[in-house]
Amino acid sequence: MIVVAGLEAADRSAWEELFAGYHAFYGRTWPAERFDAAWRDFLAGERVHALGARLDGRLVGIAHFLVHASTSSGDVCYLQDLFTAGDVRGRGVGRALIEAVAEWAKQRNLDRVYWHTRDDNATARRLYDQVAENRGFIQYVIPL
Secondary structure, three states: OEEEEEOOHHHHHHHHHHHHHHHHHOOOOOOHHHHHHHHHHHHHOOOOEEEEEEEOOEEEEEEEEEEEOOOOOOOEEEEEEEEEOHHHOOOOHHHHHHHHHHHHHHHOOOOOEEOOOOOOOHHHHHHHHHHOOOOOOOOOOOOO
């Protein structure tokens, strides 16, 4: 059974391994101090939030998200990072995390949850197409 809940101090090393895996998937590396800052923010639960999915007591998935204002609706929830351990993919962990974030947002009367993924992330997109609406937007970024 998959259990989704907030992260606790004891989850730090397992969370960091998953988050490092997320960055590796996208071809990025993160310095240790950025992991430290993110972890502090997640534990504080004010600016950004995190949930973890456990399977048989093991942390196997993470979701990081935040709330922001919208000019065309009420406040919205952005699901920024979603990652599951490779050995449990296809077992419902990603779906459980998305549903938990959506429930979290619903309890706070937010208007919607949204996220981005790479065009070529076919495995994740199979799930996303089942649980959400692809509105066809293309993302542009100016690195600063």
